[in-house]
Amino acid sequence: MSAEFPRGDARLARVRVVLSHTTHPGNIGAAARALKAMGLARLALVNPRHFPDPQAEAMAVGADDVLAAAGVCASLDEALAGATLAIALTARRRDLSPLALDVRDAARLAVEEAASGGEVAYVFGTEMSGLSNDEVIRCQRVAHIATNPDFSSLNLAAAVQIVAYETRVALLGGVAPDPGRTPPATHEELEGLFAHLETSMVRSGFLDPHNPRRLLERLRRLLGRARPESQEVNILRGMLTAWDEGPRGPRRE
Amino acid sequence: MSAEFPRGDARLARVRVVLSHTTHPGNIGAAARALKAMGLARLALVNPRHFPDPQAEAMAVGADDVLAAAGVCASLDEALAGATLAIALTARRRDLSPLALDVRDAARLAVEEAASGGEVAYVFGTEMSGLSNDEVIRCQRVAHIATNPDFSSLNLAAAVQIVAYETRVALLGGVAPDPGRTPPATHEELEGLFAHLETSMVRSGFLDPHNPRRLLERLRRLLGRARPESQEVNILRGMLTAWDEGPRGPRRE
Numbered sequence: 084m085s086a087e088f089p090r091g092d093a094r095l096a097r098v099r100v101v102l103s104h105t106t107h108p109g110n111i112g113a114a115a116r117a118l119k120a121m122g123l124a125r126l127a128l129v130n131p132r133h134f135p136d137p138q139a140e141a142m143a144v145g146a147d148d149v150l151a152a153a154g155v156c157a158s159l160d161e162a163l164a165g166a167t168l169a170i171a172l173t174a175r176r177r178d179l180s181p182l183a184l185d186v187r188d189a190a191r192l193a194v195e196e197a198a199s200g201g202e203v204a205y206v207f208g209t210e211m212s213g214l215s216n217d218e219v220i221r222c223q224r225v226a227h228i229a230t231n232p233d234f235s236s237l238n239l240a241a242a243v244q245i246v247a248y249e250t251r252v253a254l255l256g257g258v259a260p261d262p263g264r265t266p267p268a269t270h271e272e273l274e275g276l277f278a279h280l281e282t283s284m285v286r287s288g289f290l291d292p293h294n295p296r297r298l299l300e301r302l303r304r305l306l307g308r309a310r311p312e313s314q315e316v317n318i319l320r321g322m323l324t325a326w327d328e329g330p331r332g333p334r335r336e
Numbered sequence: 337m338s339a340e341f342p343r344g345d346a347r348l349a350r351v352r353v354v355l356s357h358t359t360h361p362g363n364i365g366a367a368a369r370a371l372k373a374m375g376l377a378r379l380a381l382v383n384p385r386h387f388p389d390p391q392a393e394a395m396a397v398g399a400d401d402v403l404a405a406a407g408v409c410a411s412l413d414e415a416l417a418g419a420t421l422a423i424a425l426t427a428r429r430r431d432l433s434p435l436a437l438d439v440r441d442a443a444r445l446a447v448e449e450a451a452s453g454g455e456v457a458y459v460f461g462t463e464m465s466g467l468s469n470d471e472v473i474r475c476q477r478v479a480h481i482a483t484n485p486d487f488s489s490l491n492l493a494a495a496v497q498i499v500a501y502e503t504r505v506a507l508l509g510g511v512a513p514d515p516g517r518t519p520p521a522t523h524e525e526l527e528g529l530f531a532h533l534e535t536s537m538v539r540s541g542f543l544d545p546h547n548p549r550r551l552l553e554r555l556r557r558l559l560g561r562a563r564p565e566s567q568e569v570n571i572l573r574g575m576l577t578a579w580d581e582g583p584r585g586p587r588r589e
Contacts, residue, residue, distance in 0.1 A: 145489050229508055244491075287579050
């Protein structure tokens with residue numbers, strides 16, 4: 084994906100993730116890895132219960148640099164210093180909450196904000212109870228991750244992973260083409276293949292020209308979905324030629 | 337979100353996640369939780385190193401039902417039994433891989449397939465080395481999760497979380513099924529076709545078993561893109577049988 088946007092994208096450098104009052108240090112390490120895998124690097128920790136901690140380092144795997152650079156703050160206000168857009172991740176809707184978005188729209192908004200020079204913060208609460216109302220009202224938006232109504236228990240690092248992923252996808256702005264393909268077959272190549280298929284099927288006795296059963300139309304439909312490459316048409320025609328010659332070795336009568 | 341679609345959505349019931357040769361049981365438990373949080377419930381484990389395991393149960397939290405129902409399989413073929421669309425999650429592009437999609441488009445395709453009555457499998461490899469080529473070519477699509485080119489190390493359960501999340505979002509987005517299709521071929525039907533193709537190509541002399549030139553991989557890739565229907569597999573096997581018997585009528589010498 085490296086061709087799709089520059090390393091150390093300036094927009095991602097203006098996005099921070101704030102974890103408030105995290106209980107399990109393993110989640111802080113897993114969150115650091117989740118951020119780094121998506122090209123984010125800025126982590127702020129508001130009163131973590133245990134930090135630094137060996138469990139955090141164990142879960143960070145190659146993201147120890149993100150962990151080492153994480154700022155520990157005494158309050159959410161300190162963690163939000165300089166932020167122009169703070170987005171609170173909450174599992175449930177609340178009265179009087181800021182404007183609510185789904186996380187995809189929130190990520191698009193975050194990338195727009197960063198692209199226009201703003202400073203974005205995603206804010207996550209504790210594993211057990213999420214963000215307090217006092218924390219939520221310090222943000223300009225709340226974002227919800229769609230979950231199973233019967234089981235909305237998302238691990239903290241998993242929620243961070245989804246938000247970081249959506250931010251990266253919003254940044255890439257869409258879909259990677261498949262570079263693995265070689266040139267597609269031309270119309271002439273395809274028609275040559277279908278003509279060869281017909282003669283081979285007739286020659287083998289599989290296709291009765293007096294009762295074709297729409298076999299060629301079915302094969303056109305199948306291969307049309309595949310959009311064959313030139314190389315693939317050549318392979319198929321080579322197979323047909325080999326079959327036209329008939330089986331080698333002992334012949335059944 | 338419960339208003340947005342019924343609990344126990346029938347489409348999600350036709351989506352399974354396959355974890356092949358997972359090393360760390362904690363990742364199996366975290367994957368079960370990730371699935372359940374997105375409304376998915378079907379987990380198949382191909383030769384897990386440790387399962388069942390207390391670490392898996394610890395990480396599953398409230399998803400012990402998904403863990404308890406997980407099937408342990410001796411091979412990927414067993415885990416893919418009945419699947420009509422298998423999507424391999426891979427970190428890197430490979431030659432001759434099936435058609436590659438980003439995970440968002442793969443999730444849309446998966447929901448469309450399930451909505452039209454198909455059976456979908458997402459296939460994940462080991463923590464260290466991912467899927468083998470032999471596993472990848474048994475799938476009809478590969479999907480990539482966009483990651484940081486400098487640090488693409490995504491935790492296995494985090495990757496499962498992203499795929500499950502995209503599947504849920506695709507579901508909520510409501511994808512219209514393709515009306516024109518008849519039932520897709522199952523994994524067993526496709527493997528039967530590939531086995532027949534190989535014997536027919538060898539018999540005709542087109543495929544030299546001592547120098548296969550990756551011909552079968554190329555045909556798997558072509559037909560994987562086409563996603564054959566059961567009827568189409570039957571037609572192709574009928575053609576192969578006719579060719580196996582050799583041409584009728586005057587024979588060239």
